[in-house]
Amino acid sequence: MTSFGRISIMACLLALLVACGGSGGGDRATGVEPGPTPPGGPVAPPEPDLPQASPTPYAEAEALFPFITAVDIPDDGRPLVDFQLSDAANTAITDLSSADVRFIIARLAPVPEGNLTGNWQSYINRIEQPGVGPGTESRLQATTESNGVFTNNGDGTYRYQFATSITDLPQDILAQANSEGLDLAYQPELTHRVAIQFSNGREPANPDYDWVPASGATENIFRRDIAATPNCNRCHDQLALHGGGRVEINYCVTCHNPGSTDANSGNSVDMKVMIHKIHRGADLPSVQAGGEYVIYGFRDSKHDYSDVNYPQDIRRCVNCHAGTATGADRDDLVLTAQGDNWAQYPSIAACGSCHDDLDFSRHAGGQEDNSRCASCHAEDGRAGSIQDSHRIAFEEAREAFKAEVISVENSSPGEQATVSFRVSNPLTGEDYDLANDPVWQQSNSSLNVRVAWDTRDYHNTGNNADNASSIAANALTSALPRGDGSYSVTMPLPIPDASVGPGIPASGSGVAVIEGHPAVAIDDGGSPASIPVGDAHAFFSIDEPDGLPVPRRQAVEINKCLACHGSLVLHGNNRADNIDNCVSCHNPRNTDRETRSIARTPPTDGKQEETLDFKHIVHGIHAASIREQPLQLVGFRGFTTYVYDEQTVHYPGRLDNCLACHTDDGFSLPLAAGVLATTIDTGDDHRDPRDDTVVTAMSSACSGCHDDAVARAHMSSNGGNFATTQQAVDNGDVVEQCAVCHGEGRSQDVSVVHRVRELP
Template identity: 30%
Template sequence: MFRKTTFLVMLSLLGSLTLSGCDGDTGGDRAQGVESTPPPASGTPPTTPPPTPLPPPSNGLIESGDITEDDTISTGITGVVIEQNLTLTFNLMVNGTTQIVDLGSSNAGFTLAKLVPNPGDSQGQSWTSYFIKSEDPICRSQADMDDTNNACTSFTEESDPELIDDTAKKVQSEFATGKSVLTQATSDSNGQFENNGDGTWNYTFPFQFADVATLTEVHRSCIQFSFNADVENICVDFVPAEVASATDGISGTSLSDTFYETHNARQIVTEETCNSCHGQLATHGGGRTRTDYCVTCHNPDTNDSNSGNSVDFKQLVHKIHFGRNLPNVVEGKPFTIWGYQNSEHDYSTTGFPQNIKNCGSCHAGNEDILFTQTQMIPEPSAKITEDGHSWVSNPTKQACSSCHEKLFVDNSTLDGDPLPGPNHPGFSDETNCTGCHVDDGAENPNDIQANQIHRDSYTEKALTYAMNIESVINTGPGESPVVTFNVTENGTPIDIKDTAIFDGKIRVGVAWDAASDFDNEGLVGFDALNIEIDAIAESILKAGSDNSFVLDMGLIPETIPEGQDSIAVLMLGHANGPNTTLTEFEDVSPIKSPIEFFASSEAAVTPRRSVVSIDKCNSCHNRFSMVEKGHVNFHAVPSGEPLVCASCHGASLGFDEYADFRYLIHGVHATDIREEPYRGEFSEDIHFPGDIANCDSCHIEGTTQLPLAFNTPIFTGITEQYTTPTAATCSSCHDSAEVQTHMISTGGAKFNEGYDLVQSTTESCALCHGPGEAADVEMVHKR
């Protein structure tokens, strides 16, 4: 029997994935410094947005410069015509009835790409842009330095990379090794804009297709608008030969309801899936929000010439989500892209806040649904798309090498171990990977079939177990509860004391002050955790039962204090994997933690309030479990229930810094906006992928309002120092000295004061930040 004395750090799955933008915002899917000039837009076939109905003749007029962020802009492509040139017709209206009169190249950029087969024997297809630019990483003249704000100290006319001195590189970094001109896809705005005077515009591209009748590939054109107000990207798919022969602007395009019945447009991932974690995917300054737009520029032949890294969509996205675990990064070479004006974007600390093997979290097809159902494992959470199964049916070197960087270099696994079998360094981009990694389907998958080898076996194993609280007695003041429970495997109760049947940890805990957010009165600091016992070692088999066990919490000296409305009884548990040791714990299988509430001094039960939704947590974390050394080695891994976390991380828990659950969760997720990172050793690995101001990303509706439902002093982690609860909660994100001064002077907050003073203090924050007030919390954080 043991008292739990280890901090629940919860950060192996609170990882970080930050698709970068360029407006300098911190947090969310915006990272500082990404290119902020107008390029691509996006859309998700086959759901081409319907065009906005034509306005009545009495509509107003507005110049683009007069549009404000409060205006609403609606748009949609209405026609595609190919005569000598390609012309798009689209609606563009402000606030429903107002026409823009001066649309031009500064307000709109157009992409155009076609879908072509992958080269050689490689399976599948890729987009390739019609608009290509070159990027030279070398300074050729003073103008190069002036234009790109680089640190060149010399210039050269030398074309042989081996003869170019490092001082002529536009980016003076040991990791910017590129010295050759490389190509990049781009957008176009040099064509002709035509105002039709009825709320629609024409854009005619500045080139002619050579022989339209031979262009039978699917093409895509997208528009990115640049105004002071947000505008969704719009795209249209079409086949030039069919458009030219039909001449009606609709036939042969995705504006036709039947287009995708006979045409494939490589539908793999959607922004709806991305936004389940990112909230609003908005890269390059926020103007590019749809994935089908992204792929029109992020083609396989688009590269960063400074680093030599590909920015092909699949390569870039996989690497960003695997960032800090990439083999090259582990060996000390950062994954960096130098973008607009050679701005540096280092993704070496980004990551995926769940098991990276969960490929179905981002892309999946109907075949993946069948696979999971047949194998009786969790279904993919991604939105199902026409080609979402392509990662299994058509794997390519480009896609696989984005994570498996060493596989095609030295034939090693992600862990660096030599790979037995085929010599992968001999395979090129043109190799047909399905020659070995064949998709054998759902019934009898082979060992190296992509969806079989990427299975999350630890989670699958965890889901076979369940912990169940059967009954609890002795819940009154001064008593020690007696808990009857069982653990099932595939629905059948098991003997947890038989290590041949169950290898892992099961612990039962009791927490009190449930009605006041688990203050656990009478305990403080390390000792403020709930009371917890090793259930495998200390329980006894209930006589005559089918593997039910009885645990007397009286084995430890603490009893339930007087004056507790309700208590909570909870269970934590995990099954060990074959490699679980005191220092290795990546293969544990966390079992969902149950928690139940029981009346103590009162007749009725008052549960701890629920303020966050585990479903919302899992939109990023898939199956939230806090796998951390302290959890695994000392007690057990909490999983799937925020109230269990809060039962330990109550108001009185702390050691050297706050450990209260409110402060902990906000502090961890707000690392990118805090002035002082919370728990600094983890700060580089945590980047909230959504909008940190959007409290509804995590909270249940209506639970973020002031005043708070409790007035419990929050322990700071420093002996005998407490903070008022509202101030502690808000300062977990807003931690600057200036803001804390405001909380003290205006809100009456107390920081780092004695318990009695803090408890007797009534904060007045709700006077300004309460419902309907000038700075209503829900309005200030509204997104």
């Protein structure tokens, strides 16, 4: 193990319980029983009629399909909302009650920056009084209501009449709004939105309905569609806040708008401000200077986002909001109508949320509002375009490098394998000259060829080292040109045969990997930066009967990793975006024993060594919030001890959704044949795995998350063993029986217990 970089996980927004007037968190207002027929007479069922099938109980519906069919603002100003509800089979749900729903209505007012942007303002608000935290002033805060007139028509259609008259708001609300410079006047010529929150069922839902009250139009109207929920769910799987009932961005923004503030902290809960600040978290200039970023939520609970470590470059704005100009090359994103606004409309609120050390009263001569921002922050402005200011030069430099393994020869046991490869520039189509091109001649330039065995489960026994890492050759000093722009490297050690200690020959198939980093000047006048070349790999036969290599099993997908991480670059930028390289060293036989023995800051877990097995540590890192003891690993040369605890790691998704990382069958039990048990003690002979103490394979994978005594006892009582040998496993003396219950199709199938599903 050459290093172990910190993996920072995106803010877990599940913790955010901003006081928006109640939710599944427990502050839901008491509902009103169905009353008399509301003004306007009985509600006719929408066309087409809902199917006349046996009703599905609301509490049992596995999926909800709500649809708002109409909204009207009568003379009394109390909006009327008609909606229908069915399940996944399109069967009407007829037992919805007022306790299961909450409603909000807001209008979309244009702003001076441009005709493609605007701000939502809720008509439903409350006044929050400061009670804890540094806040000293009462503030207006958007909320929802459920105390209006709720009518169940008995056929899967419903009507709700708001208790609040949006044309005659309470005087205390209007006075508070006036004191904050907010306009709550009903403006029927503007786009309005009604949204509903469904709670108390198996799955939440948040339908919304946009229209212009003055005309009744629902098409070709002014809208604000900045971020798409599926883009959030690429990491958050699923975005579920305030007790889990709020899952759609279109619903979130009706409350989280510029007119809402947390009175306890004094911080705005406007979506564009709050979300930027949460995601930047520990890197906010104000936090770096010793401050904190907190929001006080449900029952004045303090939520501190000052230690949130975003797992990728914060300047990759397009991950959350993308339009046809900024996201055209991203087929993994949902593009929205105003998804390009981040690059076109600078504002004090949006820009100042990340750059919170800016004093806009002094910035560029002083800025009172947003009217002059675009004069500098534009393509032809003195500060350049917003998009150019958020360029990630490091990643742009990576586009000029591509490695390729061409062939592996002489790879039988006892032979020194020869690996042929090339490194080219995809932008020009030219191959690099490793001996003369400047990017390969800097002191921090690196290019290595590595070989590992075998693909049933890497172990690298016979690598002539006290660890189980792959063997390496320095390509910059040992590569020979082949005359066509490619190179070859002969590995310094032979593929092990029985003549090499500990006398265990390699067999099956192996892998050859190219890794490293040229040194590229990406900043004017700056030192050359180490740019990952982009790992490449190829499998080769060691002694396969037909001579054809057998690839290692694919249990996870790198693109799923990159959905959150953007770029998975670790170990001093030597290794990048290649799981087959990761697992060649992070194998069941490798531990941090060597680095732990010289750790500058020794771990506090009392262990002499910790496994580096991928199937255990990646689970352990991401599951910091549920582990009883945080995983601790010692990195390169003992410089750093990494403690993956709740303060360091905030996994943003559902830990039990294995598909967030795994292939469709990569998490199923039993594990693939040949998967090794995990070494936890390398024994007296560090080069011989036969005296290792191991944890059986399935128990190793599962205990990465489930490390408490009860879980371990459950595994042990079903054949798992936390102190055995590989020989005992191979001989059948130790047999894990996990798959009897947790196997595919069994009563406790992993996919059922973990509620596995495809990402939204």
